Amino acid sequence: MMFAQLTNRWRHLLNQIKSNFQQLIAQVSQLKQAISSLKASSEQLQATLPQLEALQADLERSVAKFEFKTQPRLERIQQRLEHIQAELDKYQPNK
16 A cells, blocks of 8 residues: 555656656747747847938938028027017016
8 A cells, every 4th residue: 555655656756747847848948939039139130220320320410400400590580589579578568
């Protein structure tokens, strides 16, 4: 009777080890797939970086050009607003 209980315990223990080992194999497989995916994504990012850097440079040039072209207009608008405010102030009663 005792031998049968030991045999069952060993069988149960071996089944647990087998199950744990199978889970470990599945997890290692998932890890390998994740690493492969990460590597592919990293390579894609590395390939895209020069394009992004060029785009950034183009955007910076466009913004600088826009600011340069709009600055005189903004200054004229500000001058006109100040003139309008000065004219309005002439017609307002003193507080």
